Amino acid sequence: MAQKRSEMIAETRSKLITAARTAFATNGYADSSMDELTADAGLTRGALYHHFGGKKGLLEAVIAQIDAEMIDRLSVVISNASSTWEGFIDESIAYIKMALEPEIQRIVLLDGPAVLGDPSQWPSQNACMQSTQRSVQRLIDEKMIHPVDPEATGRLIMGALLGASLWIAHAEDPHAASSKAIESFVTLASGLLLKNERAN
Known part of the structure; x- marks a missing residue:
């Protein structure tokens, strides 16, 4: 029963x-x-x-479902990569590109912040943050990047990705904004690489 x-x-x-x-x-x-x-x-x-x-609680549930699907998709991207660095970059690019998808754009990036407030404080962001921190720690362990603080670096990376996604969602030309964001993010992230890895 x-x-x-x-x-x-x-x-x-x-x-x-x-x-x-x-x-x-x-x-x-x-x-x-x-x-x-x-x-x-x-x-x-x-x-x-x-x-x-109420309606607000229903929106939270919808966003939680979409976020869980996004995390699953990003996990596949990471698992298909040939190296930890490639997985980190591919995951970040995939996250930025998701801001172009109409459903994610409207529900998660436009209506979500307007109704629920700062997205960086949503429970779903904790899962993204932990995933990013793990990637940073693996890259440090593999001596691919400088021995930075994983939490601080993870927060900076997630802040950049979330900020880029919100910019894309509000942009007059989202596709142009996405291309610019991806190019700039890869350049910024590459600054973490040790000199010998940057040369490879």
Whole structure:
């Protein structure tokens, strides 16, 4: 019985998140009607309040789902790289390029900060930060980069990537901004390399 109840809760939450994700991506957060959203999910407005506390809580859940998918995609990029350095650069470039995707751009980079505040304080950023710190530590251990402080460097890198993504999302020409951001980031990141590695 308990299992069935937990399955029903998970199904209800999933339906609401799916409906909200479609509505937020199509209409934007402000113009998404909770009545239409719950009707599309075949549920009541009361169900939304019960599971998420309201529209803002639902946005948080949608962003958490998108962020988890982004992290999974970036993990694949890292695993396909031929070296730790290549994985670090490829992951960073992939992260920047994700700012061009309409759903990520609208929900995570435009509506998210407007409704939920500073993205660097979101729980999902902790996972990104830890991943970046691990990459920095591996590069130090492999003697690829200068022996910098991994936490400070990880925060600087994530700040640069997040700032670039927000700039791209708001830019008049997002594709041009993305190209500029990638080129500049690679140049900046290459400054971490030890001289002998830079020459290779």
